[in-house]
Amino acid sequence: xxxxxxxxxxSMRRVNEITGKQVPTFSIDMLDKDAFRxxxxxxxxxxxMHFAGLKTVEESCxxxxxxxxxxxxxxxxxxxxxxxxxVYNMIFSSSAAVYGSPSYLxxxxxxxxxxxxxxxxxxxxxxxxxxxxxxxxxxxWNVVLLRYFNPVGAHVTGKLGEDPQGIPSDLMxxxxxxxxxxxxxxxxYGVDYDTPDGTEVRDYINVVDWAQGHVAALKYLEKDCGFxxxxxxxxxxxxxxxxxxxxxxxxxxxxxYKIAGRHAGDIASCYADASLVEKELGWKxxxxxxxxCEDSMVLAIQ
Amino acid sequence: xxxxxxxxxxSMRRVNEITGKQVPTFSIDMLDKDAFRxxxxxxxxxxxMHFAGLKTVEESCxxxxxxxxxxxxxxxxxxxxxxxxxVYNMIFSSSAAVYGSPSYLxxxxxxxxxxxxxxxxxxxxxxxxxxxxxxxxxxxWNVVLLRYFNPVGAHVTGKLGEDPQGIPSDLMxxxxxxxxxxxxxxxxYGVDYDTPDGTEVRDYINVVDWAQGHVAALKYLEKDCGFxxxxxxxxxxxxxxxxxxxxxxxxxxxxxYKIAGRHAGDIASCYADASLVEKELGWKxxxxxxxxCEDSMVLAIQ
Numbered sequence: 101x102x103x104x105x106x107x108x109x110x111s112m113r114r115v116n117e118i119t120g121k122q123v124p125t126f127s128i129d130m131l132d133k134d135a136f137r138x139x140x141x142x143x144x145x146x147x148x149m150h151f152a153g154l155k156t157v158e159e160s161c162x163x164x165x166x167x168x169x170x171x172x173x174x175x176x177x178x179x180x181x182x183x184x185x186x187v188y189n190m191i192f193s194s195s196a197a198v199y200g201s202p203s204y205l206x207x208x209x210x211x212x213x214x215x216x217x218x219x220x221x222x223x224x225x226x227x228x229x230x231x232x233x234x235x236x237x238x239x240x241w242n243v244v245l246l247r248y249f250n251p252v253g254a255h256v257t258g259k260l261g262e263d264p265q266g267i268p269s270d271l272m273x274x275x276x277x278x279x280x281x282x283x284x285x286x287x288x289y290g291v292d293y294d295t296p297d298g299t300e301v302r303d304y305i306n307v308v309d310w311a312q313g314h315v316a317a318l319k320y321l322e323k324d325c326g327f328x329x330x331x332x333x334x335x336x337x338x339x340x341x342x343x344x345x346x347x348x349x350x351x352x353x354x355x356x357y358k359i360a361g362r363h364a365g366d367i368a369s370c371y372a373d374a375s376l377v378e379k380e381l382g383w384k385x386x387x388x389x390x391x392x393c394e395d396s397m398v399l400a401i402q
Numbered sequence: 403x404x405x406x407x408x409x410x411x412x413s414m415r416r417v418n419e420i421t422g423k424q425v426p427t428f429s430i431d432m433l434d435k436d437a438f439r440x441x442x443x444x445x446x447x448x449x450x451m452h453f454a455g456l457k458t459v460e461e462s463c464x465x466x467x468x469x470x471x472x473x474x475x476x477x478x479x480x481x482x483x484x485x486x487x488x489v490y491n492m493i494f495s496s497s498a499a500v501y502g503s504p505s506y507l508x509x510x511x512x513x514x515x516x517x518x519x520x521x522x523x524x525x526x527x528x529x530x531x532x533x534x535x536x537x538x539x540x541x542x543w544n545v546v547l548l549r550y551f552n553p554v555g556a557h558v559t560g561k562l563g564e565d566p567q568g569i570p571s572d573l574m575x576x577x578x579x580x581x582x583x584x585x586x587x588x589x590x591y592g593v594d595y596d597t598p599d600g601t602e603v604r605d606y607i608n609v610v611d612w613a614q615g616h617v618a619a620l621k622y623l624e625k626d627c628g629f630x631x632x633x634x635x636x637x638x639x640x641x642x643x644x645x646x647x648x649x650x651x652x653x654x655x656x657x658x659y660k661i662a663g664r665h666a667g668d669i670a671s672c673y674a675d676a677s678l679v680e681k682e683l684g685w686k687x688x689x690x691x692x693x694x695c696e697d698s699m700v701l702a703i704q
Binding site: 163165169180183222229234 | 463464465466467470471474475478481482485516521524528531532535536538539
């Protein structure tokens, strides 16, 4: 179910092609209660994976009301609808953004939350609190929060992956667009961070690993797990320049870059302690940076 | 404008009687956009004092979704409506609850916020963040957040004040009901706190002082103040037993009490540093505990 503000039904067509299955898909706005009710009436739904929401940090700073209304209002509306139809299982797309600027590394799930500096991150944090309070009040709920680090890459076929228009704001599509010559050069924002090469360190997780983390969470919900929180990351951090070099290797093309000042509000390093999710869900990221870059290249050259 | 879920138009009739003015009053739900628009079309509105919201801590723990939807959804809807009609001035009813368990006393406006332990307090904190982000994104807004400590007492005529049904959950109406014999005895929850007499310490502010704080904030908004935060408290803390004794003096009646264990989640002491609001708004609480108790008695015996 998606109202497709920034996505396309083409992606679902490709999911069907890759899996050889027909995944029922509905073009519905989550805030449209009538359409929502109709869907829940017609289908037996065991669990909702809640990915809906606006997710661009910069836009959230300029249109905070839109973000709060869509993300928080949408989630409350969804929870009410689920309750109406007796559906009490949810996996929620949270974000490492809820940790704010890390007070230690790697970040485990006990790290303090709430120090978010932009409205996007705050919507994730506020929704986490709403889901937690809802689970405390009504014990029949099972909710798994997955705090995403940096999902990147593509399916090995290159048929699924991030395909932004214009100059991408996220690093990996940006680098891949440079590697295929669609963008002239990479701009590296900040080379004076306290990191191995001075550039920002992030925990990049391949989207296929990431998807399999959700399948593991789905199985975990069957245990009537209550309210649980897991990091979805690899546990490894990579610098921007490492990423550019890995792309040069994967593509056999140069990735020229220029250096610019830091982005306001960006943090130096952010990577997960991924031990709890491995212990509890039996899930672990399998694909390394080289493989993520290769798959991104397959996507970029299509 | 009030949808009157827990209030009565009788209060407004008494406001008109006391002031000798007819205050235009509308029985409208803030979430009813059509009614809201109609009101904003018909009247020239310079500032919104936003008191709307559910406010019972215990209920919020049992019905968190109702609280998040009403308080946060209501505020977002109100802000959108104000924007539509070019009204950019707001005074918002926040609460000392946003400070959570104080890390120092007295609490000034720079004290960290967000450590709220119940959904009611979180709704106040989340709304503060939404208002702050909205002011950052659109510079034409002027918003004064007033963080209330414990408003109590009544208008000197006894015609206006808190008049709960059944056993009151707030201390002052509880004590006054005991003083007039409507309730047998006061239960004191916790006598082993680290406070002068072992009972909880709070900063009680008379409702008339409190109302005058809002008038001062309204004048302050005329300066195009942007986003500002002030404590609305007296700066003095009183224990539960002090409060009971003051009521015995005010009423000439005994206030018997029994001792019980602490309420889960209650904090020992909470009182304001009220110097910033005095400096910036020129406002200061005038009425002392004895006067608050006298006025509450006038209300209770009616």
